[in-house]
Amino acid sequence: MSIAGSIFLQSVNFIDAAYIVAFALMIYGMMGLTGPRTAVRGNRIAALGMAIAVAATLARHGVFDTTTSIWLIILGLAIGTVIGVPAARRVKMTAMPQMVAIFNGVGGGAVALISWVEFRHGFSDTASWPLRVEIFELFGAIIGSISFWGSVVAFGKLQEIFPGRPIKLPGLSQTVLNFLLAVIAIAAAIIIGFGTHSQMLFVLGILLAAAVLGLMIVFPIGGADMPVVISLLNACTGLSAAATGVALSNPVMIVAGMIVGASGTILTNLMAKAMNRSVPSIIAGGFGGTVAAPAGGGAEHSGTVRSTSAQDVAIQLNYASQVVIAPGYGMAVAQAQHAVRELEIELEKRGVTVQFAIHPVAGRMPGHMNVLLAEADVPYDALKEMDEINPEFPRTDVTLVIGANDVTNPAANEDPSSPIYGMPILEVDKSAAVVVLKRSMASGFAGIDNPLFYDPKTTMLFGDAKASVTEVVSELQDL
Amino acid sequence: MDSLVIDLAVLVLAGFVGYTVISKVPNTLHTPLMSGTNAIHGIVVLGGLLLMSESHGLLEQILLVIAVAFGTINVIGGFLVTDRMLDMFKGKDRGSKRGSTGASAEGEK
Numbered sequence: 250m251s252i253a254g255s256i257f258l259q260s261v262n263f264i265d266a267a268y269i270v271a272f273a274l275m276i277y278g279m280m281g282l283t284g285p286r287t288a289v290r291g292n293r294i295a296a297l298g299m300a301i302a303v304a305a306t307l308a309r310h311g312v313f314d315t316t317t318s319i320w321l322i323i324l325g326l327a328i329g330t331v332i333g334v335p336a337a338r339r340v341k342m343t344a345m346p347q348m349v350a351i352f353n354g355v356g357g358g359a360v361a362l363i364s365w366v367e368f369r370h371g372f373s374d375t376a377s378w379p380l381r382v383e384i385f386e387l388f389g390a391i392i393g394s395i396s397f398w399g400s401v402v403a404f405g406k407l408q409e410i411f412p413g414r415p416i417k418l419p420g421l422s423q424t425v426l427n428f429l430l431a432v433i434a435i436a437a438a439i440i441i442g443f444g445t446h447s448q449m450l451f452v453l454g455i456l457l458a459a460a461v462l463g464l465m466i467v468f469p470i471g472g473a474d475m476p477v478v479i480s481l482l483n484a485c486t487g488l489s490a491a492a493t494g495v496a497l498s499n500p501v502m503i504v505a506g507m508i509v510g511a512s513g514t515i516l517t518n519l520m521a522k523a524m525n526r527s528v529p530s531i532i533a534g535g536f537g538g539t540v541a542a543p544a545g546g547g548a549e550h551s552g553t554v555r556s557t558s559a560q561d562v563a564i565q566l567n568y569a570s571q572v573v574i575a576p577g578y579g580m581a582v583a584q585a586q587h588a589v590r591e592l593e594i595e596l597e598k599r600g601v602t603v604q605f606a607i608h609p610v611a612g613r614m615p616g617h618m619n620v621l622l623a624e625a626d627v628p629y630d631a632l633k634e635m636d637e638i639n640p641e642f643p644r645t646d647v648t649l650v651i652g653a654n655d656v657t658n659p660a661a662n663e664d665p666s667s668p669i670y671g672m673p674i675l676e677v678d679k680s681a682a683v684v685v686l687k688r689s690m691a692s693g694f695a696g697i698d699n700p701l702f703y704d705p706k707t708t709m710l711f712g713d714a715k716a717s718v719t720e721v722v723s724e725l726q727d728l
Numbered sequence: 729m730d731s732l733v734i735d736l737a738v739l740v741l742a743g744f745v746g747y748t749v750i751s752k753v754p755n756t757l758h759t760p761l762m763s764g765t766n767a768i769h770g771i772v773v774l775g776g777l778l779l780m781s782e783s784h785g786l787l788e789q790i791l792l793v794i795a796v797a798f799g800t801i802n803v804i805g806g807f808l809v810t811d812r813m814l815d816m817f818k819g820k821d822r823g824s825k826r827g828s829t830g831a832s833a834e835g836e837k
Contacts (some may be wrong), residue, residue, distance in 0.1 A: 274746060282761050283752045283796075285742045285817040292764050292814055296807040299771065303803075306774045311781055317789075318781040325776065325793040329800020336801070336807035345813070349763050352806050356769045359798035362791045363775040369788060381732050452768075483766055490772045497775055503735060504742040505771040511746030512765045516758060609755055616758030621817040634755045672810055 265500070267305035272504040274298030285629050302501045330507060338603050342624045343581045346613040347407035349581040350479050354400025357486040360393030360493055361456055367496065368452045385496035387436055390452070391459045393488035398463030399482050406467075407475060419636055428465060432458045432692035466532060474531045476614045477520045481528070484513025516615050523609035523635075525661075525672035554690065557708035559717060562649075569646035572596055573638065575675050576618050579652015579688070583714035589651065590625040592718055595725050603685065605631050606638040606648075606675045608656035645680035650701075652686065652714050658699045683707040686717050760813045767806025773799025 275298040281291015307322070340348045371378040371386075405411040433511065435454050470478050487509025494502025521528045566572060574593070580586060593603045611618045619632050635639070642648065648655050659678045660667035677683055678701055685702060687709060689696040701707055710717050753761045776796035788794050 272742075276749060279746075279749050279764070280752075282757055282764060283754070285757065285814075288757060289811065289814040289818050292760070292807065292810045295764065295768060296811075297820060298831055299768070299803055299807070302771065302774060303777070306777045309778070315781055318783070321783075321789055321793050322777055322780050322796060325796025326800050328793070328797035329773075329802075330804055332797070333801035333803075333805035334808065337805040337812070340809060342813070342816075345759060345763070345809070348805075348809060349759075349766055352763070352809075353766050353803050355798040356766070356802040359770075359772045359776060359795040359802065362795035362798070363772060363779060366779055366783065366788050366791050366795075366811060368769060370782065373784075418823060480762065483769075485763065487769045490769045493772055493775050495732075497778060498731055498735055499774060499778070500735075500738055502771050503738050504745075505740055505768045508746035508749070509740035509765045509769040511743050511759065512750040515747065515750050516762060519755075599807060607755070607759075614759055615762060616755060616760070620757045620759045620813050620816070623813070626816075629756065629817060632756055680749075682777075727775075 264305045264309050267301055267308075268499070268501040271298045271302035271305065274301065274502045276508065279512075303506075318578065326651065341475075341622050343406075346475065346479060347404045348618060349614060350400045350403040350407060350482070352447055353479070353483050353486050354397050354404065357393045357396025357400060357482070357489060360486065360489040361397055361459075363493055363534045364390035364393060364454065364496075365452060382496045385492040387455070387491045388454055389494040389496065390399060391432060392485050392492070394456045394459035395463035395466070396485040396489060397480050398405060398460045399467040399485075401480070402464055402467040403475065403482065411468075422705065428458060428462045428627050432462060440524060449662055470531065474524075476612070476617075477517055477524070477528065477531050477612050478612050480513050480516035480520060482513075484510050484517060487511075509656075518616055523673060527668065554702050557684065559589050559720035560724045561708070562710055562721050563645050563728060565597060565682060565684065566601065566649075566721070567599060567725060567728055569601055571602045571604075571641070571645045573606050573641065573645045573648045573677070573680065575602050575608070575648060575650045575653050575657055575677055576622070577608075577611050577651065577653025578617075579611060579654075579686075580714055581612060581617070581621055581652070583652065583716075585651065585715035585718050586621045586625040586627075588715050588722065589717040590622070590627050591722050592725075593627060593631070595722050603631060604633050604641065606635070606677070607632055608635055608653070608675050611653060611656055635673060639676050639679075642676050642679035646682065647678040648677040648683045650677055650683060650685045650687075651718070654687075654699055657701055659704075660698075660700055664700075667710055675726055677701065678704055678707075681706065684710055686710045686712075686714050688713060739826040757817070760817070761804055762803050763813065767803055767810060770802030770804075770806060771798050775799075775804060 275295045276300060278291045278293070278295025281287040281294065367382065367386045368390070371383060376713070400409065408559070432455065435451055435458060451572060467478060487506050489506070491503050491506025491510060494500070494506055519529060521531060576589065580589065596603050605622060607618050609615065622632060623629070655669060657675050657677045658669060659674070661669045661674045661677075662671040662676070664670060683701065683704065683706060685707060689711065690702070702709060750761065759804050773796055776799055780792050780796070783792055
């Protein structure tokens with residue numbers, strides 16, 4: 250390449266232009282995610298935008314100035330690739346929530362580490378360090394650290410390294426508040442007392458305090474609230490990345506970070522709404538376990554539970570004209586999605602319409618059920634959102650509830666004393682007959698008794714979801 | 729205009745763009761959306777790359793190598809996993825019910 254050419258490639262204007270192309274591609278790519286047909290291409294376009302942003306940054310004059318920095322950059326990129334690629338290739342679709350949580354965590358961790366280095370530079374050369382950098386890096390350090398440690402705990406809970414139930418110290422919500430105040434106080438101390446050497450300790454103090462805060466926020470949150478926590482942490486990492494972008498005055502980081510911040514915020518609100526709870530009350534934690542005891546004890550059911558056999562279910566389904574399947578996390582745990590798909594094929598052969606009712610918070614992250622069913626080749630068309638499917642239930646002959654519980658609990662509509670009263674549910678109790686596939690009579694993640702099980706038109710098919718569904722399919726084939 | 733003002737303007741506008749774009753994504757695609765946006769915030773890797781040449785001493789170099797590695801895991805892992813998931817949605821899209829699938833997918837836009 251000629252000298253003029255290489256100067257052109259390294260010029261600030263060229264790099265800024267490349268950045269603009271990069272974030273335009275990312276936004277365009279995200280727009281593709283609005284439909285299943287354009288989504289694959291959209292994701293690849295966004296990835297291309299990312300590649301351009303990285304390439305432009307590497308081309309920038311000064312980045313490759315010293316040979317050490319070249320090797321260190323290559324080392325970092327190589328380590329990341331060696332860990333990231335196999336992890337992404339091998340992860341099972343059921344484990345997707347923890348995968349997303351941990352990828353999110355490392356992003357937050359990167360923000361925190363970058364802020365740390367920025368602070369070291371700032372303290373060694375205070376004259377060239379404007380207040381804006383300080384403020385935004387501080388924000389990045391705090392939120393990034395919270396996001397990293399919070400995600401690690403979320404990962405641990407989803408991977409069942411830690412118990413999923415809320416882990417609480419007595420009077421913890423007050424402690425969380427205190428820590429929040431402590432973090433703010435230390436942050437203020439840094440800005441006010443800026444200039445002396447010992448301040449490096451304050452940065453570490455902030456990172457540490459934010460880490461403890463992250464741990465204390467996520468530990469008390471129950472497994473059922475995980476979809477909200479993951480999207481919230483996602484939003485946090487996005488915002489901290491945007492803050493780093495402002496500190497470094499890097500447009501592509503600002504735009505990309507804010508898009509993630511916005512998307513995380515939207516998803517968090519949607520999830521919270523679907524559970525009829527406010528985001529602050531979820532963060533305060535403790536749902537599931539604490540509320541359960543009075544609720545379970547208070548509502549005594551006189552009705553009996555009727556259990557059924559696979560053969561009866563097969564006969565019931567055979568004579569139905571419309572069947573709705575409402576899957577929940579239990580289906581994912583039992584890896585029953587492929588068996589469910591076989592059931593769908595078998596029923597469609599017999600002219601039965603089969604639809605899937607997907608509650609927004611079914612599973613452990615937003616849209617989790619859809620991914621699992623898509624993996625099993627269930628057509629996108631058959632997957633119905635809650636608002637779409639609810640009017641269908643009165644016309645439905647049989648509803649199969651597979652491993653779902655709280656999202657089908659009619660107490661949410663009928664019983665004002667229920668802790669989930671007001672939560673939008675799949676109105677499966679409106680259909681002519683309900684078959685609940687369940688391992689045992691244990692209550693759902695929220696620990697609330699479900700009157701649906703005692704409804705005279707409900708029958709229960711106990712056992713492992715995958716085994717039960719497979720049995721129903723073979724009974725159907727024998728009919 | 730001060731560059732800080734411009735940066736903040738970009739920040740605010742990007743927030744609105746993000747809100748508008750993401751609001752249109754259907755519930756069904758929320759998991760891929762999440763892992764896709766997750767990959768995008770791996771953009772912080774740029775921060776690590778930019779600071780690398782300015783780093784002094786072993787500690788900063790170690791911190792930045794970890795930061796770059798973290799960011800790379802985030803970016804590459806995120807995009808790959810999203811691609812895998814979306815491929816499944818696409819795969820069955822042209823599956824059994826060809827005619828009706830096309831019509832409804834168009835109708836959604």
